[in-house]
Amino acid sequence: MVIKVNRYKCGYCGACVSVCPTGAIELIETWIVVDDTCNNCGICSRICPVGALEVST
Amino acid sequence: MKDRYDIIVVGAGPAGSVTAKTVASKGLDVLLIEKRQQIGDPVRCAEGVNKKYIANFLQPDPAWISAEVKGSRIYAPNGKMVEMGEELSGVEVGYVLERKIFDRALAMEAARAGAQVMVKTRATGLLINNGYVTGVKVQYMGKNYDIQCDIVIGADGIESKIGRWAGIDTTIKPGGLCSCMQYLITDIDVDPDFCEFYLGTHIAPSGYLWVFPKGKNKANVGIGISGFLPKNKRVIDLLDDFVKKKYPKGKIIEIIYGGVPACGTIERTVSNGLILVGDAARQSDPLSGGGIFNSIWAGEIAGKVAVKAIKRRDVSAEFLQEYERKWRAEIGKNIDTSLIVKNRFLSLNDDDMNTLADSLENMDLKTTNLLGLVWALFKSNKKLLWDLRSIFKDIKDINDVDFDDINSIN
Numbered sequence: 001m002v003i004k005v006n007r008y009k010c011g012y013c014g015a016c017v018s019v020c021p022t023g024a025i026e027l028i029e030t031w032i033v034v035d036d037t038c039n040n041c042g043i044c045s046r047i048c049p050v051g052a053l054e055v056s057t
Numbered sequence: 058m059k060d061r062y063d064i065i066v067v068g069a070g071p072a073g074s075v076t077a078k079t080v081a082s083k084g085l086d087v088l089l090i091e092k093r094q095q096i097g098d099p100v101r102c103a104e105g106v107n108k109k110y111i112a113n114f115l116q117p118d119p120a121w122i123s124a125e126v127k128g129s130r131i132y133a134p135n136g137k138m139v140e141m142g143e144e145l146s147g148v149e150v151g152y153v154l155e156r157k158i159f160d161r162a163l164a165m166e167a168a169r170a171g172a173q174v175m176v177k178t179r180a181t182g183l184l185i186n187n188g189y190v191t192g193v194k195v196q197y198m199g200k201n202y203d204i205q206c207d208i209v210i211g212a213d214g215i216e217s218k219i220g221r222w223a224g225i226d227t228t229i230k231p232g233g234l235c236s237c238m239q240y241l242i243t244d245i246d247v248d249p250d251f252c253e254f255y256l257g258t259h260i261a262p263s264g265y266l267w268v269f270p271k272g273k274n275k276a277n278v279g280i281g282i283s284g285f286l287p288k289n290k291r292v293i294d295l296l297d298d299f300v301k302k303k304y305p306k307g308k309i310i311e312i313i314y315g316g317v318p319a320c321g322t323i324e325r326t327v328s329n330g331l332i333l334v335g336d337a338a339r340q341s342d343p344l345s346g347g348g349i350f351n352s353i354w355a356g357e358i359a360g361k362v363a364v365k366a367i368k369r370r371d372v373s374a375e376f377l378q379e380y381e382r383k384w385r386a387e388i389g390k391n392i393d394t395s396l397i398v399k400n401r402f403l404s405l406n407d408d409d410m411n412t413l414a415d416s417l418e419n420m421d422l423k424t425t426n427l428l429g430l431v432w433a434l435f436k437s438n439k440k441l442l443w444d445l446r447s448i449f450k451d452i453k454d455i456n457d458v459d460f461d462d463i464n465s466i467n
């Protein structure tokens with residue numbers, strides 16, 4: 001997993017899930033999980049309304 | 058929970074509940090599952106709907122109506138205001154709902170019609186056999202179950218996985234997602250009769266900001282942005298800028314996050330044993346971001362087709378095409394038009410928008426519909442809006458439209 005999710009900022013709206021080109025993100029109950037199909041494209045991090053996702057470098 | 062149903066509906070938003078109700082009321086065995094422990098909460102919505110449209114499907118109930126408005130006011134970047142009657146304001150204006158109660162009421166109607174509702178129950182995958190979706194893997198209270206059915210309805214909203222699990226690409230391209238943030242603010246001075254929309258790059262670049270009143274001193278104040286902002290800016294920052302200036306004394310009593318599929322229609326919404334509805338099928342209106350009404354409408358179509366398919370014992374994608382055809386002919390057509398308008402508007406700069414607002418001066422905007430407004434804009438700004446001409450080609454029912462005029466421009 002290369003994306004870091006700040007659970008304290010996240011409002012579990014699911015917007016990031018919808019744009020993920022590899023389907024790596026899932027909204028489970030109130031938290032976001034990212035599996036190893038993540039290709040680090042960073043789209044989720046750019047569209048998150050609060051910046052709760054960070055691409056690790 | 059049994060191990061077999063006729064139909065399993067995943068997601069108890071408006072799309073799922075209406076589908077489940079439609080199917081259950083015809084006597085079929087339906088399971089409606091919702092992963093949240095409370096239906097409708099947290100809200101992901103500004104809660105505006107067109108009164109008349111909604112009344113076609115539901116008996117209005119004061120319990121879920123938070124406010125009733127007369128129309129909308131749109132503020133151009135230079136502050137100039139254009140006022141429109143409810144009729145013209147499109148899918149989002151008329152009632153401001155209380156979605157927490159509304160969504161629950163719809164789920165209750167499904168239950169009353171005979172559907173079994175299960176909350177805190179999440180779909181974790183699909184059962185697939187010989188190219189047919191034949192059930193859902195679910196998790197409830199940490200335990201996993203496989204439940205069989207003839208048709209799965211994916212009504213799992215913006216974060217939908219059902220389509221992807223069945224091989225339908227529902228990924229939204231970044232420019233097609235409208236990323237939103239909203240506060241419910243109380244103790245502020247708002248006009249309870251109007252929904253307000255603010256345009257302009259200094260307020261909402263590639264999007265708009267809204268103020269939807271929920272009674273006298275309370276409003277949903279939110280913003281939706283398509284595509285990427287500069288790297289150091291977030292949607293929440295833009296909302297904070299506006300709120301600090303406009304409502305410095307307001308008290309924020311709720312924070313709402315959300316994404317709206319504003320991408321237009323996707324290639325396919327059925328597969329063998331599977332139907333997608335609502336936000337899961339990306340059926341929101343790309344221009345306004347409104348999706349409640351389309352979800353309900355599509356849910357009813359999906360429910361009716363599902364009942365037919367089960368009675369005929371044919372749940373193939375080919376048979377379910379009837380759903381695809383029907384929703385595209387009505388809802389899909391509106392979405393296509395909205396997408397063309399949205400794309401054109403996204404490319405306008407502030408000066409262009411000011412020009413458009415100016416051109417509406419002295420026009421009576423109480424009675425025509427949204428398309429009529431776009432037509433009025435088009436007529437007096439042909440150069441600016443030339444790309445929109447295709448949408449008027451086969452439309453015959455706009456009030457006050459001189460169609461000879463249309464033919465002469467095509």
Ligand SMILES: Cc1cc2nc3c(=O)[nH]c(=O)nc-3n(C[C@H](O)[C@H](O)[C@H](O)COP(=O)(O)OP(=O)(O)OC[C@H]3O[C@@H](n4cnc5c(N)ncnc54)[C@H](O)[C@@H]3O)c2cc1C
Nearest residue numbers: 068070071072092102103104105180214315335336348349
């Ligand atoms: C900020 C914002 C403002 C909006 N404003 C308006 C507006 O003013 N007017 C309007 O008409 N529309 C508006 N919309 C759009 C509207 O909210 C949606 O179009 C509408 O809720 C879609 O209904 P739905 O039933 O398809 O999906 P949803 O209402 O999202 O319901 C989907 C449900 O599925 C559940 N689910 C998801 N995955 C699973 C799973 N694996 N298992 C079980 N359950 C699952 C979810 O928890 C959710 O309850 C707005 C949206 C946002 C984000």
